[in-house]
Amino acid sequence: MKPGSKDQKIEGVRGADESPAGAEARADAAYRFLRNAILTNEIPVGFQATEVEIAARLGMSRTPVHEAMARLQEEGFVQILPRRGILVKGLSPADLLEIYDILIGLEGAAAERLALEGGDAISEVVQELENLTERMELALDAGDMDAWADADEAFHDALVARCGNGRIRRLAGTVSGQSHRARRLTLNMRPPPAQSVIEHRQIIHAIEAADPIAAGSAARAHRRRARDQLVPILRRLNFSSL
Amino acid sequence: MKPGSKDQKIEGVRGADESPAGAEARADAAYRFLRNAILTNEIPVGFQATEVEIAARLGMSRTPVHEAMARLQEEGFVQILPRRGILVKGLSPADLLEIYDILIGLEGAAAERLALEGGDAISEVVQELENLTERMELALDAGDMDAWADADEAFHDALVARCGNGRIRRLAGTVSGQSHRARRLTLNMRPPPAQSVIEHRQIIHAIEAADPIAAGSAARAHRRRARDQLVPILRRLNFSSL
DNA sequence: GCACTCCATCTTGCATGCAAGCTTGCACGC
């Protein structure tokens, strides 16, 4: 019933908890730690535990864990089973399709917004996006797929984080986190992403040219292609959830 | 704490609270009630209170109120001031701009998704969208702006709610709720929305034609126009917040 | 009269106590 749960040790809250300057709330610490643990697969999909167990492992009482769980459930990472405990949820191909559709929309909006802001105000952002794309190119030439994935992720993070719309940043951060596992898992099953560099540059050029429609279209087309590559792979692998 | 000691009574929680079948949690009741009260201006912008006061009026303890507040803060409805209490936040023109950019993105994604689903599977949805548009048209002819606004809102709700993507529905619901007040407030300051009916039909036609790109473009263009009409009005009125 | 300091109070975050409901397992009866 509890796959590999008992002996698995959770650590990492201490740092945040003890830091005197940060004065981080326990509930936030619990949320951040659990979210990170789920994203990095330290807590595997299918893991099931009660609030009391989790609280004990994190060295706090049930209250902050309870609040963290409510947030994690809202964001789709866990499911609170009525009287059975907390279940770490996986993502089905259908879930990933939903997530990608949202990212297509949000990143398109972010690119539009950046292009609307005009030239000088965003030259720094454009520079950063270009730098990250260059990092992708170098990583690709070197065959370092992990470095490529890091740079690609950073590009997409920067696009939404620096678009000037804090709500987009927050929403996209929440949503894209959920697709993290799937992207990493399928990293080596996808065709070599040479196309990505070109598409990223198209997005950048449209932003530089202050052409919102083109920027949005380019961003959406880029993500759409990623979606149409990723989802069939997952379907073929018959991942009911991951 | 004496429940009912305050003379001003907030009603609406009781029904949900007492319902034996529903078995609704107090935290959810508090969240729903407070959100609704804020959206309908029963609790005005600028209202400030402590958790204890709110809990007393709702006839519950601080715990569920605390959880509800955390959610409401995440969604931007209130702000928890460090040691001052809870403040009901208003929306600045910049906030509304952010919200509209997100809705542009999400509704575009919803329209794309609907168009991708193809013909037969979505005929029912198309019919509903067409019916709602017709209601708008009739309301417009009758000069009943409130009815028009209701139908317009229902159209947009249906677009995201029936697109098949539950995450889009949830996100859009949260985000668009925040713009509710602003839309209603400026209802009579905007030019007659005859254009809206045409644009809605363009969206519907593109969905029927199974043309995702056109459907997304139409949905975005429609919302973009609304944004570009609404935001300048708010700026001109010098609403720092509402 | 003004400014600074100190104290008291108020507020939130967390821990713990308590109750209600479901689930599961066992025992008994048919």
Added chain:
DNA sequence: GCGTGCAAGCTTGCATGCAAGATGGAGTGC
């Protein structure tokens, strides 16, 4: 042997107690 019913335990949701920190006011000193 099987089905049903009861009971006990477990889990969560909520109430309340407690402590830490900040703020505001009042008092005193210059």
